[in-house]
Amino acid sequence: MSRTLVIAAHPDEPEIYAGGTAALLARAGHAVKFLTLTNGDAGHHVMERGPLARRRAEEAWRAADALGVVDYGIFDIHDGLLEPTVANRLRVLAEIRAWRPDVVIALHADGPGHPDNRAAGRLVEHAVAFCTTRNVEAGKPPLARQPVCLVMTDYASLGFHEPDLAVAVDPVIDAKLDGCLAHASQFLEYAPWQRGFLDKAPAEGDVAGGRAFVEEYWREFLVADERARPLLEKQYGADRAAGVRYAETFKVAEYGRQVGEGELRDLLGIFG
Structure with a gap:
């Protein structure tokens, strides 16, 4: 069985962007681990940093319990202050070496959006480059080979x-939705406040209402879109793909170990 490490910038991002795949694995x-490179302590309109981080x-x-994720690491770096420094690269490198993953799932390193997200993507890309390099010290022994890397x-x-x-x-959409709802501070409070629909948020603990709420307002990360459809047909066949409603998509990273489609399918082992 394989080992997977999902690395994002803030708690709640592995869940909404790759939570279904994590649950299937x-x-x-x-064995699946989530790692976020900040503690998310800026993400609220009412709470202060310290209580929010806790x-x-x-x-x-x-969320990990809902998804079957066996470990969840959170760096003690303030939300909004993540930088792609050598020191942070070595911290990420140590985490990769310690978990010894077959697959790493990361964020895009380039583009617009939250600077923490782009820094997290860049840190993973640079850390993977050295995960087998003996003379780059990170407190953990080097890997025998690089992991296969996917970008969410x-x-x-x-x-x-x-x-x-x-x-x-x-098959795991309820687990994914429940993993998101575990982050009530984000999905029921802060993001609805930011985006102007806080008045529509259900009460924490309303499972059915919460699932419907997340599906309505985060639909683009849940429901299969036109880019997913041909890939689903390729992976599952046209008949099965026609019945798929929910999907997550990934790009094979240009860094990390390069494998063919068949080896990637076998490595993940979730397409049967």
Whole structure:
């Protein structure tokens, strides 16, 4: 069974951008870890940094339980202050070496949007370059080979994200939605306040209402779009793909170990 490491900038991003794939991997017996490179302590309109960071860590572990993720690491870096420095690169390198993943899923390194997100993508790209290099010290032994790396979309990369792979997540959509709802500070409070629909947010604990709310307002990260459709047909066949409603898409990164389509399918093991 494979080991997967999903690396993002803030708690709640692995869940909405790759939570379904993580849940499928977990159900197939793979070990999945989430890692965020900031603690998310800027993301609220009412709470102060310290209490918010503690709350978001608690939410992260509830999300992990919903998805079957076995570990959730959060760097002690303030939200909004992540930089692609050598020191942070070595921290990411140490995490990759410690988890020893077969697959790394990361954010796009270039483009618009939150500077933390782009910095997180760049840090992963640069860390992977040295994960097998013996003489680059990071406190953990080097890997025997580089992981296969996939790039997930985020809110700012939707316009230029060009996926190579689509994963049907219908069997685990409730787990993905519940993983998002575990981050109540974001999906029921801060993001609705930012985007002007806080008055429509259901109460925390309203599972059915919460799932419907996330699906309505985060639809672009849940429902298969026109870019996913031909990839779904390729992966699952036309008949099965026609019945798919929910999907996540990934681009095979230009960095990391390069594999053919068949080896990638076998490595993930979730397309049967």
